[in-house]
Amino acid sequence: MAHSRLQNTIAEIADLEEQLHQLRSQRDGQLDADRRLRDYHPKVGTAAYVCPNCWILSGEHVPLAFIRFGSEDVMRCPKCCRDFGSATAKRARSGSSSTALRAPREFGGG
Numbered sequence: 001m002a003h004s005r006l007q008n009t010i011a012e013i014a015d016l017e018e019q020l021h022q023l024r025s026q027r028d029g030q031l032d033a034d035r036r037l038r039d040y041h042p043k044v045g046t047a048a049y050v051c052p053n054c055w056i057l058s059g060e061h062v063p064l065a066f067i068r069f070g071s072e073d074v075m076r077c078p079k080c081c082r083d084f085g086s087a088t089a090k091r092a093r094s095g096s097s098s099t100a101l102r103a104p105r106e107f108g109g110g
């Protein structure tokens, strides 16, 4: 019957539209993350560094806090509690005199 074929077609279209909708939202989510990744600026203005984790996940600007960790400075996100490397933290401190690279210690010494 022509009627049931039409019904089938309508059902198929609805099914495909549902899939399309799901694929689109999936794609939008990915694009969103990609865009944020590209748009990530470690610094906002002249203020603190921004947590890349929180930025990618939720698009939030969460400034990282500097924490003294032994002889090193690390940056920690107050929201997701991630630590970020000290190398960046050292460079972030402007005005401090640069220390020359030390030669690595030889094995077995000391």
Ligand SMILES: [Zn+2]
Pocket (backbone or CB within 6 Å): 051, 052, 053, 054, 055, 062, 077, 078, 079, 080, 081, 082
């Ligand atoms: Zn964070």
